[in-house]
Amino acid sequence: MSLVLTETKDAIGTIVMNHLQKRNALSEALIGEITVALERFREENVRAAILRAPAGVKVWSAGHDVSELPDRGRDPLGWSDPLRVLVRSIQEFPAPIIALIEGGVWGGGCEVAIACDVLVTTPEATFAITPAKLGVPYNLGGILTLMNMIPLPVAKEMLFTAQPIPASQALNLGIINYIKSAGEIENFVYGLAAQIATNSPLSISVMKEELRLLASARTVTPELFERIQGLRRIVYDSHDYQEGLDAFREKRKPRFEGR
Ligand code: LCV
Numbered sequence: 001m002s003l004v005l006t007e008t009k010d011a012i013g014t015i016v017m018n019h020l021q022k023r024n025a026l027s028e029a030l031i032g033e034i035t036v037a038l039e040r041f042r043e044e045n046v047r048a049a050i051l052r053a054p055a056g057v058k059v060w061s062a063g064h065d066v067s068e069l070p071d072r073g074r075d076p077l078g079w080s081d082p083l084r085v086l087v088r089s090i091q092e093f094p095a096p097i098i099a100l101i102e103g104g105v106w107g108g109g110c111e112v113a114i115a116c117d118v119l120v121t122t123p124e125a126t127f128a129i130t131p132a133k134l135g136v137p138y139n140l141g142g143i144l145t146l147m148n149m150i151p152l153p154v155a156k157e158m159l160f161t162a163q164p165i166p167a168s169q170a171l172n173l174g175i176i177n178y179i180k181s182a183g184e185i186e187n188f189v190y191g192l193a194a195q196i197a198t199n200s201p202l203s204i205s206v207m208k209e210e211l212r213l214l215a216s217a218r219t220v221t222p223e224l225f226e227r228i229q230g231l232r233r234i235v236y237d238s239h240d241y242q243e244g245l246d247a248f249r250e251k252r253k254p255r256f257e258g259r
Contacts, residue, residue: 004017028065038089052102127167
């Protein structure tokens, strides 16, 4: 059974994440289908894409599929981790991707959403960044995505509390572009996509890539990189990392001991 529904019409591609039994948890299988759809859109010279869940969902995405996170001792968010692959696919896709968001966006789902170029949500949407809740050491690229999109004090609050923020606060902070009611969001998003599709695809794809390259342009010395990787290793080698995974799998609250 396919985990996504896709459609291409008038040079606008739509991907509906449709693994509702697992609340669109970003499993390797779901991510694989999304990236295949994006590749097809690229071949079809789609001029705008929309990433969404079915209308009316309570959860847009439950974030990284926790059951696929490795046990302690291995970096859970390395370069080839499916979630990292998906974020890069979105950021490197030549046409703008609009995230049409209803419901809760959790963990890595937030990074997928803010990796999109324009975010439009319903008033009930919420955003929760959850590594601290699971005991996971977020990775360098993920932290940079968050730093580029969210004011630092708010990024720290979201990372340290792991609590959801409402769409209204995300709008005030400029994390999302619009809030629209459930009855108007679809027409609004497709109107935005149609507007983009009438403009120069070459100009847009080059500006999107310029923005991506400049946003990620940071001086990261070997010492800085190795220091950060060493810090992250302390976490994913830890008792607490394993406890976070075990607690999720056993559907209980984790008991973190700081070791
Ligand atoms: C696997 C799941 C998941 C899931 N993985 O429905 O950002 S980081 O670093 O933290 C990164 C590592 C990351 O993204 O981690 C994941 C962060 N996500 C979360 O903390 C959200 C975890 N999920 C929930 O809190 C609830 O599922 C929500 C509130 C999203 C929905 O609650 P609801 O009561 O509607 P259930 O919890 O009953 O979930 C339905 C099924 O989906 C599975 C969950 O285990 C359950 O499966 P079973 O029916 O087999 O028990 N599921 C939900 N989220 N992230 N599986």
